[in-house]
Amino acid sequence: DAGVIQSPRHEVTEMGQEVTLRCKPISGHNSLFWYRQTMMRGLELLIYFNNNVPIDDSGMPEDRFSAKMPNASFSTLKIQPSEPRDSAVYFCASRLDITSGNTIYFGEGSWLTVV
């Protein structure tokens, strides 16, 4: 299996631009998580989906952030408009069964810099 695949790996964008991060979870996994990591705030859970349905988006920082999961094999995290404080590494992770306590598998992250 190819693991969790994220794109782009690196993105530099100007303040005010729209940013779209993409994630392909491991095939067959039914839970998907978006995390953000910064030096100051550590690893924050933004939102997670189960069977393509958003279960908890309490970690989404503000209305500029939105996430979708149109099908079991694809999810996006969008920031519009982007701001310099959004600069971070964004990780997507997936898991087979949300109720079993199974381990989650992380992608390699999308490194976002907003200038």
Added chain:
Amino acid sequence: SQQGEEDPQALSIQEGENATMNCSYKTSINNLQWYRQNSGRGLVHLILIRSNEREKHSGRLRVTLDTSKKSSSLLITASRAADTASYFCAPVQGAQKLVFGQGTRLTINP
């Protein structure tokens, strides 16, 4: 869900020594998981210990769990340079979302 608190925040030891990291949490759990993050990479699962287990081994890793003290420890024996990474614990309560703390930054000096 709850977040684990790792201690110490940073640990620097010589290659070959043992490294011990601790994790504390606040409420009852179903299991507790440890993850490693190498610089610039995603987190990788290391080991899971269930609430009815007290100790678990995996290669050079030894994890203990004390539910009465709501704490866990991760021991890496005979450390190697490749063990340099950040280590995170994740206490799992309702087996839904995993929340991570700041982690322990481990540096193995040659």
